[in-house]
Amino acid sequence: MAKRVVIDPITRIEGHLRVEVVLDENNVIKDAYSSATLWRGIEVILKGRDPRDAGFMTQRICGVCTYSHYKAGIMAVENALGIEPPLNAKLTRSLMNMALFFHDHMVHFYQLHGLDWVDIISALKADPKKASEEAFKYVPKGYNPIATGEDELREVQKRVAKFAEKGDLGPFKNAYFGHKTMKFTPEQNLIALSHYLKTLEIQRIAAQAMAIFGGKNPHPQSLTVGGVTCTMDLQDPSRLGEYLQKFQILADYANRAYYADLAMAAEAFRNEPSVTQKTNLGNFLTYREHQVGANKWLFDACGYIKNHDLSKFYEIDESKIEEDVTHSWYKDTGFRHPYDGETVPEYTGYVDGKSIDGKGNEVDTKLANPNGKYSWVKSPRYDREPMEVGPLACMVVNYAKGNEKVRKVVDEFLAQTGLPAEALFTVLGRTAARMLQTKVIADYGLEAFNNLVENLKSDKSTVAPYKIDPNKEYKGRYIGDVPRGMLSHWCRIKNGKIENWQAVVPSTWNAGPADGNGKKGAYEANLIGMKLADPTKPLEVIRSIHSYDPCIACAVHVMDVKGKKLGEFKVDPLYGAC
Amino acid sequence: MNEATIAKIKERLASLRKLPGIGEKSVAQVLEEHGFTRRDFLKWSAAMAVMLGLPTKFSPLIAEAAEVSDRLPVVWLHLAECTGCSESLIRNDSPTIDNIIFNFINLQYHDTIMAAAGWQAEENYEEALEKFAGRFVLCVEGGVPTKDGGEFLTIGPNAETGLEKLKRTAAKAAAVISVGTCSSFGGIQAAAPNPTGVKGVYQVINKPVINVPGCPPSAKNIVGTILYVILFGALPAVDNFNRPKFAYGLRIHDLCERRGHFDAGEFVEQFGDNGAENGFCLYKVGCKGPYTFNNCSRERFNQHTSWPVQAGHGCIGCSEPDFWDSMAPYEEPLANHKFASASVDATADKVGATILTVAGVAIVAHAALSAIKNPKE
Numbered sequence: 001m002a003k004r005v006v007i008d009p010i011t012r013i014e015g016h017l018r019v020e021v022v023l024d025e026n027n028v029i030k031d032a033y034s035s036a037t038l039w040r041g042i043e044v045i046l047k048g049r050d051p052r053d054a055g056f057m058t059q060r061i062c063g064v065c066t067y068s069h070y071k072a073g074i075m076a077v078e079n080a081l082g083i084e085p086p087l088n089a090k091l092t093r094s095l096m097n098m099a100l101f102f103h104d105h106m107v108h109f110y111q112l113h114g115l116d117w118v119d120i121i122s123a124l125k126a127d128p129k130k131a132s133e134e135a136f137k138y139v140p141k142g143y144n145p146i147a148t149g150e151d152e153l154r155e156v157q158k159r160v161a162k163f164a165e166k167g168d169l170g171p172f173k174n175a176y177f178g179h180k181t182m183k184f185t186p187e188q189n190l191i192a193l194s195h196y197l198k199t200l201e202i203q204r205i206a207a208q209a210m211a212i213f214g215g216k217n218p219h220p221q222s223l224t225v226g227g228v229t230c231t232m233d234l235q236d237p238s239r240l241g242e243y244l245q246k247f248q249i250l251a252d253y254a255n256r257a258y259y260a261d262l263a264m265a266a267e268a269f270r271n272e273p274s275v276t277q278k279t280n281l282g283n284f285l286t287y288r289e290h291q292v293g294a295n296k297w298l299f300d301a302c303g304y305i306k307n308h309d310l311s312k313f314y315e316i317d318e319s320k321i322e323e324d325v326t327h328s329w330y331k332d333t334g335f336r337h338p339y340d341g342e343t344v345p346e347y348t349g350y351v352d353g354k355s356i357d358g359k360g361n362e363v364d365t366k367l368a369n370p371n372g373k374y375s376w377v378k379s380p381r382y383d384r385e386p387m388e389v390g391p392l393a394c395m396v397v398n399y400a401k402g403n404e405k406v407r408k409v410v411d412e413f414l415a416q417t418g419l420p421a422e423a424l425f426t427v428l429g430r431t432a433a434r435m436l437q438t439k440v441i442a443d444y445g446l447e448a449f450n451n452l453v454e455n456l457k458s459d460k461s462t463v464a465p466y467k468i469d470p471n472k473e474y475k476g477r478y479i480g481d482v483p484r485g486m487l488s489h490w491c492r493i494k495n496g497k498i499e500n501w502q503a504v505v506p507s508t509w510n511a512g513p514a515d516g517n518g519k520k521g522a523y524e525a526n527l528i529g530m531k532l533a534d535p536t537k538p539l540e541v542i543r544s545i546h547s548y549d550p551c552i553a554c555a556v557h558v559m560d561v562k563g564k565k566l567g568e569f570k571v572d573p574l575y576g577a578c
Numbered sequence: 579m580n581e582a583t584i585a586k587i588k589e590r591l592a593s594l595r596k597l598p599g600i601g602e603k604s605v606a607q608v609l610e611e612h613g614f615t616r617r618d619f620l621k622w623s624a625a626m627a628v629m630l631g632l633p634t635k636f637s638p639l640i641a642e643a644a645e646v647s648d649r650l651p652v653v654w655l656h657l658a659e660c661t662g663c664s665e666s667l668i669r670n671d672s673p674t675i676d677n678i679i680f681n682f683i684n685l686q687y688h689d690t691i692m693a694a695a696g697w698q699a700e701e702n703y704e705e706a707l708e709k710f711a712g713r714f715v716l717c718v719e720g721g722v723p724t725k726d727g728g729e730f731l732t733i734g735p736n737a738e739t740g741l742e743k744l745k746r747t748a749a750k751a752a753a754v755i756s757v758g759t760c761s762s763f764g765g766i767q768a769a770a771p772n773p774t775g776v777k778g779v780y781q782v783i784n785k786p787v788i789n790v791p792g793c794p795p796s797a798k799n800i801v802g803t804i805l806y807v808i809l810f811g812a813l814p815a816v817d818n819f820n821r822p823k824f825a826y827g828l829r830i831h832d833l834c835e836r837r838g839h840f841d842a843g844e845f846v847e848q849f850g851d852n853g854a855e856n857g858f859c860l861y862k863v864g865c866k867g868p869y870t871f872n873n874c875s876r877e878r879f880n881q882h883t884s885w886p887v888q889a890g891h892g893c894i895g896c897s898e899p900d901f902w903d904s905m906a907p908y909e910e911p912l913a914n915h916k917f918a919s920a921s922v923d924a925t926a927d928k929v930g931a932t933i934l935t936v937a938g939v940a941i942v943a944h945a946a947l948s949a950i951k952n953p954k955e
Contacts, residue, residue: 063662175693215889216879229890358697463850
């Protein structure tokens with residue numbers, strides 16, 4: 001008989017998310033429902049405001065990818081007004097963005113996702129000497145491991161042992177330690193645990209790297225429509241030096257800890273089906289990001305692949321992006337392009353039902369209504385197909401397009417771990433892709449810094465002048481690839497005010513419910529077929545969901561009460577179709 | 579601050595010592611293990627005393643409070659928010675040490691950090707509420723959706739609304755701290771037209787609430803407030819918006835590094851101009867520092883790396899109620915603003931007003947020169 005397991009809250013994410021799975025008698029997932037449980041309505045708040053303010057407000061969509069929506073909000077307006085910021089501004093924005101990626105990906109892997117892979121209690125049984133030797137196995141060629149000396153590991157162990165002896169584990173209480181799908185040896189757990197603690201230090205450096213040009217982090221405050229305001233910092237060589245130094249520390253850590261730990265996970269978990277099962281959704285969509293030169297991007301693909309096929313790359317056609325709300329708590333409007341978006345909240349709640357609880361009892365609970373609406377997230381589709389977005393999409397689509405930098409790091413990682421390319425299309429591959437994306441930035445990102453320094457020799461400009469004509473109508477968009485995947489913001493300006501604003505965010509692509517054609521989004525699709533070792537401890541589900549790095553506040557932004565037809569979309573020639 | 583206060587604090591600390599902690603080690607011991615000497619620790623305590631606006635003779639008491647800080651159970655609830663406040667806390671303003679304080683408070687529930695999920699997370703929550711009833715500090719991040727019964731946010735397998743959960747939890751808390759502008763005053767989602775009816779925590783519960791606004795607030799202000807609760811067993815002195823005076827007693831403008839340029843009448847007229855290159859005052863490109871109470875200009879962010887004004891952008895007023903509506907547009911001067919508003923705490927205002935006497939005249943003068951536009955008109 002089918003059993004339902006409700007998991008609410010999904011913790012260690014940004015925002016409020018519930019996931020429900022339906023199990024058969026063998027505890028294999030037959031169906032899944034992803035439900036976002038908060039709606040904030042930021043776009044409706046944007047209407048009627050000064051377009052120059054949009055970036056500050058869109059930034060508050062998320063405090064984790066704290067810079068992504070800021071930059072998007074500013075650049076959508078620039079695109080609408082036809083402004084080209086000076087190269088200095090573009091490259092400075094890239095430097096801040098790279099700091100964000102370091103921060104976001106490392107904190108995700110160690111602090112948020114890490115506890116799905118690492119058994120802290122098991123680490124206590126490790127032999128620190130053996131662990132210290134083992135750490136050398138996983139670093140890339142030419143590097144030595146970091147924070148895994150025998151003495152350091154011994155200290156980590158002592159510290160955590162004291163903690164574990166107490167009855168109250170505080171934030172680590174009631175975790176799924178000892179779960180059957182935890183595959184690290186005690187020594188490997190100890191290595192990862194040491195990096196868990198070390199990353200707390202490293203992430204502060206990443207935040208500082210952004211704050212040098214951003215003023216603060218989270219929520220930096222140095223972008224303006226037309227450029228950047230950190231004019232003085234850019235003219236101060238010591239400030240540039242600070243950034244360079246911090247970048248190097250982060251890049252070093254990416255190689256010596258982050259890369260190494262993923263190589264270690266690839267070895268330890270290679271025979272665990274719940275993380276090596278091929279994804280059910282084979283479509284991946286991405287957009288260019290990280291400008292490193294006048295006309296050069298680290299990830300330059302703007303397109304997608306279909307059916308896990310790495311041999312064919314397709315260019316994106318922006319007019320094929322749509323959103324559907326059949327199963328979302330909004331008045332149904334069918335599929336709509338973001339420029340024509342209409343969103344009227346229509347909450348219908350959950351239905352009464354039963355779930356297996358944490359003790360194995362079947363208890364009364366609330367359930368998503370599979371025939372009705374069950375989430376505040378919309379369902380974006382490309383050409384009516386669900387797509388996965390995120391670092392995995394970035395890596396595989398750029399790989400398919402022939403991006404040399406991406407090919408190099410992916411091929412090296414696969415060679416080192418002995419995994420086939422197919423292994424990318426898994427929970428493990430998705431987590432590894434986030435690291436590989438970081439490695440590309442670590443290895444090649446300084447090109448932006450060098451070009452900035454070069455350009456500053458002859459060009460000091462940081463802001464392009466512009467004027468907003470109240471008698472003119474404007475429309476424009478930003479599309480890019482932020483830490484969680486492809487992000488787009490679409491705006492229209494009239495009478496000098498924001499007439500309409502829509503954001504189609506990465507977590508919406510991945511976390512959205514089924515659409516009107518019954519096609520499921522990435523979270524739901526990829527849980528199906530996964531077997532749970534113990535339904536009272538659904539670690540496999542949590543690990544799978546965390547592998548997308550959910551950011552639900554981003555996903556529940558969406559709102560446009562009036563939703564007028566905005567006419568034909570035309571790509572601005574300034575930004576081109578890439 | 580007299581001897582009686584000190585005696586009261588000592589009594590409070592003695593009672594805290596009797597409570598069970600999460601570890602046997604004191605924070606000072608843990609610090610030593612991480613290469614911090616006792617001397618470093620005392621130095622930090624003295625710095626915290628200064629930040630909290632206490633005479634230095636209080637610093638030994640702060641050290642003592644930090645040592646028993648793991649006795650303070652904390653439950654952290656996320657409502658309508660973006661997690662920026664938690665992120666700020668994780669970044670930390672004072673390197674390492676605040677982080678250790680953070681780790682060594684008895685953090686019972688925090689859904690961005692905790693290992694447990696789903697049923698197990700719920701169990702932790704209910705257990706903390708029972709076990710530490712009347713003793714835990716509730717930190718709330720995010721505004722409270724109230725429209726249509728608060729249906730815009732539900733948490734947990736029984737789909738309890740955020741509003742219900744907050745009320746239930748607050749009823750058992752010893753103290754309630756609103757971390758950030760959203761939980762303090764509603765924040766971005768409460769900006770006009772406030773489609774989900776979001777309110778600040780203090781507007782929906784019947785208990786004193788201390789507001790630590792900012793979007794996000796600096797980690798120092800969060801930690802400082804928690805430390806105050808440990809130290810005094812009470813909430814710190816606050817202004818009319820329930821903000822701790824030690825952090826929100828002065829305007830950004832009062833201690834701004836560009837203040838000299840303001841007084842000299844040297845302004846950035848447009849971002850990227852000569853004035854910007856020379857670090858002139860940002861008032862004319864919209865700085866809301868003269869109207870905003872916070873310590874950013876003194877404490878800065880990310881281990882003193884920078885703050886918005888240093889990065890060339892004016893303050894947007896993020897620790898003030900309704901700033902999303904009242905301070906916009908953020909890149910234009912807010913000329914006719916009530917910088918001596920009746921709603922601002924009288925004492926803080928008196929201090930600020932004195933400092934601003936000259937500045938006020940200058941602001942009015944500039945106001946006359948600037949076209950004033952209201953974004954929502």
